[in-house]
Amino acid sequence: MGFSVLIPAYNPTEQLVDLTQELSQTNVDAIVIVNDGSTDDTHAAIFANVRNLPKVTLIEYAQNRGKGAALKVGLAHIQKHVKTSGVVTADADGQHITKDVLAIGEAIPQNPNALLLGSREVDEMPTKSYLGNSITRFVFRVFFGLNISDTQTGLRGFATDLIDLLLTIPYDRYEFESEMLMVCNRNGVAMVEHRIETIYIENNAASSFNPWVDSTRIYFVLFRYVFASLAAAIVDYIVFFIVLPLNENTLFSIFIARAVSLLVNYFLLRTRVFFATGTVRQTFPRYVALVIVSGFIASGLIDLLANSISMNIGLAKVLVESTLFVLNFLVNRSYIFINRRK
Incomplete structure (x- = not known):
């Protein structure tokens, strides 16, 4: 043939x-x-x-x-x-x-x-x-x-x-x-x-x-990553305002909202963006570690830009988080949600 x-x-x-x-x-x-x-x-x-x-x-x-x-x-x-x-x-x-x-x-x-x-x-x-x-x-x-x-x-x-x-x-x-x-x-x-x-x-x-x-x-392939982040942000917002009236504790409400949005984002990245073949046990700890590390980096860089060169804190936040958004995508693609044909 x-x-x-x-x-x-x-x-x-x-x-x-x-x-x-x-x-x-x-x-x-x-x-x-x-x-x-x-x-x-x-x-x-x-x-x-x-x-x-x-x-x-x-x-x-x-x-x-x-x-x-x-x-x-x-x-x-x-x-x-x-x-x-x-x-x-x-x-x-x-x-x-x-x-x-x-x-x-x-x-x-x-x-x-x-x-x-x-x-x-x-x-x-x-x-x-x-x-x-x-x-x-x-x-x-x-x-x-x-x-x-x-x-x-x-x-x-x-x-x-x-x-x-x-x-x-x-x-x-x-x-x-x-x-x-x-x-x-x-x-x-x-x-x-x-x-x-x-x-x-x-x-x-x-x-x-x-x-x-x-x-x-x-470019919809790339947009899926953006949509996953937006969906997680919307979930964060909705959950916060559902939980807050139930306990009247702002810090606790933020924690619950972030936890739920983190799970939603992880699920979308794993199943709809990168279509990962690795197990949850393999990918989820790495994903959580990236979220924590990028959060500390973002906080440090925003403070550095705002205090060292007197940059407007709103502008500093946009600049830092936009850069980390791209870097996180690359890390997720290359090190966390890795796929190989069996």
């Missing part, structure tokens, strides 16, 4: 027909195209042209569900119906050419436990793609320890053994591909980059990627 090609397509152009025709004449096992609710007769004609090509299976549904949903539908189909040992995902907008698709697929047997990434030259990208990729690359390197040159590439290859893991990703739009990197990273799946041609037809006009909406979705 060789490998199969999976192409999610939403309002594609003739480039999809060209790529599919070329791939159908190669030794790939199968070509699965998922029509992600394309909207008019022009695109219907394009899908009609690819439907009857050799090795092609066309999966269609009426409502647009997002690139991630289309990829998961295609992966589930390949897992159930196609005899193949690997999968290469490619885009339908002309960015990926046959020789690069084949090169990624042929590299799968040499990297059976890795996620292969077809990486483009970032400096050759159009401005919006260059900026988006550069910012995302920075975020992934600093916050998640991933040093990948092209985080937004849609040309990826992997052995079919990885499909079960990828189908657990709960997101349906462009954030699926970023989450794929995160899931592979925290499960010990290596990421191997292969240089491919950088192609943008008419400044990537055929792409359905929205640089504002979809970039926000991509």
Whole structure:
């Protein structure tokens, strides 16, 4: 068995027909195209042209569900119906050419436990793609320890053994591909980059990627950490005002509120942000130690800034706690909620 090609397509152009025709004449096992609710007769004609090509299976549904949903539908189909040992995902907008698709697929047997990434030259990208990729690359390197040159590439290859893991990703739009990197990273799946041609037809006009909406979705991985902290703060506030009337002891009410919010934050970080595989017994003591240490550091630094250089105490608090917020994220990611694929 060789490998199969999976192409999610939403309002594609003739480039999809060209790529599919070329791939159908190669030794790939199968070509699965998922029509992600394309909207008019022009695109219907394009899908009609690819439907009857050799090795092609066309999966269609009426409502647009997002690139991630289309990829998961295609992966589930390949897992159930196609005899193949690997999968290469490619885009339908002309960015990926046959020789690069084949090169990624042929590299799968040499990297059976890795996620292969077809990486483009970032400096050759159009401005919006260059900026988006550069910012995302920075975020992934600093916050998640991933040093990948092209985080937004849609040309990826992997052995079919990885499909079960990828189908657990709960997101349906462009954030699926970023989450794929995160899931592979925290499960010990290596990421191997292969240089491919950088192609943008008419400044990537055929792409359905929205640089504002979809970039926000991509960064949702990081936003989960912020949301977990906000949720804990809200719980702290609510519990305080529930407990205070019951005992009329401010210090005791603060202690109970902080204890409950700490548990809420820990639960969210462990199960919704970092998806930790370590036990509570392993992670909770480290988490509590970090909370205590960061609290002492915050108190000391705020006093230092306020007393030594006469900084406004409100400004000092914002500066110190914002810095510690980022540092705590890095410590939580790298030392407390550590994940490895079993």
